[in-house]
Amino acid sequence: MAGAREGTARSTAGRTAGEHGAPDVVVVGAGQGGVETVAALRARGFPGRITLVAEETALPYQRPPLSKGYLLGTVDRAGLELRPDDFFSALDIDLVRGDRAAGIDRDRGAVELDSGRELPYGRLVLATGSRPRRLPVAGADLEGVRTLRSLAGADELRGRLTDGRELDVVVVGAGFLGLELAATARTLGHRVTVVEASARVMSRVVTEAVSEHVAAEHRGQGVRVLTRREVVALHGGTGPEDPGHVRVVELDGGERLAADLVVVGIGALPNVELATAAGLLVGDGVIVDPRLRTSDPDVYAVGDCARFPSPWTGRHVRLESVQNASDQARRVAADILGETGPYTALPWFWSEQYGLRLQMAGLTAGHDEAVVAGDPDAGRFSVFCFRAGRLTGVESVNRPADHGISRRLLASGTDLTPRDVARPGFDLRAHAQQRSAPPAQQAPAAQHAERPVHA
């Protein structure tokens, strides 16, 4: 580690360096990416000063359960926490809660907080996440129209969904988030309609086979799933009691859906304002290099807010997933400690709806061949996606072994062909076991994924 310290000290000459010769590190945003960055720095022995700035007052928490177990009531607040209360002080990490980074003075190397406090940095990590896109129609600001991103928002939503009344819930957008919310609301006993503008659910991120299976599951559970339909306006009640509260969702074509609660899940926008104001390169995300450094080499960006060059697509992408935020955080921590190198981790993602376990390995956008293996009728199958004959991603429904093995195969490179998968009785487990010697490392295939892939 001595060499690493020398490295950081040298490149921060003239910048704030603490008593250990290590740069002061400031991390903005205490979500998945921010917390994993500071934890990984300490786990790897970083001796310098670390400050983690959290706009939210809640102890840093995980977001995935917000639309699943937490909303349902099967995961409690303690189960959400990324780390317990005393974790940060025990590791000498200054966690500043309930304050917001308002500006970055790159010339002086300092972050200014809303409270007026100033935090000098030698290295700065932006982990500001993303925020829900708003529905761009009239009535979107009525009461009872919600998005879901934060714990506070989940608590409010849970209040509405569990106050004993059976509600008409309209979910706008059939991405992962919208469908998870629909599943949870339905499980809690509400009448649920999902409205999706494109031809099928989760169309941006999964193949038709998975899309259809998931839509069928929702319909089987009693959810109305409308595709190729757009919301054109939201209307308040006509009664004197609730003029400001949403009661009707108007669709193109004129259909009007009754609604006591409208949940909007139409994607997220990266929180780039700080970076933009600081003059960093920005464009649907803070643009970073393969080492996850912004256009200022002392400033990194990780997680939902970062747009990075992915070796898996051959172009810049922005991914919204726990995997991406966590693995980028670890990479940046290593980079700060002098173990420099490109970020190359294989993307993967999961979602849970009712009892369905959906898992995605790699990036399947831009595939030209998809082969289904397993038993779709029994609700256990995987879709193997190929581009130019090479495996680029695998989607699994209730097949966790396929998912895990696929991650290994994709990461190390595989010569699995569409024909192998299509063979009757194909079993990925057996295939992986047969191949004792790992295949030669291959360069990941280039494919297309211009939009944020997981919403």
Place this chain on the structure above:
Amino acid sequence: MAKITYKHPNGTETIVDVAAPNTVMRGAKTNNIDGIEAQCGGSAQCGTCHVYVDEANTLPLPEMHESEDEVLYGTACPRRDNSRLSCQLPVSEEIDGLVVHLPEAQS
């Protein structure tokens, strides 16, 4: 409360007291033990909380359910007979003294 020993691949070990209700995974995260990632937060989805239970273990551990079994086929380091997902190992006095070995890599 249980004393849990996490043995690192480099031969060192970390011994911590973990209170119930918690899991062996949570115990590692709480104490910032680097060898456990647990990206899915304990929902048996990711396989990045893989541990090898010490060969000499005689403490009672819960039966492995099907999804844990499946996830263990896809861990970064090879599955062995003593492989478990640490997020599926609840901490109680019954496992006081448990020793687990951390794999070389989780992802």
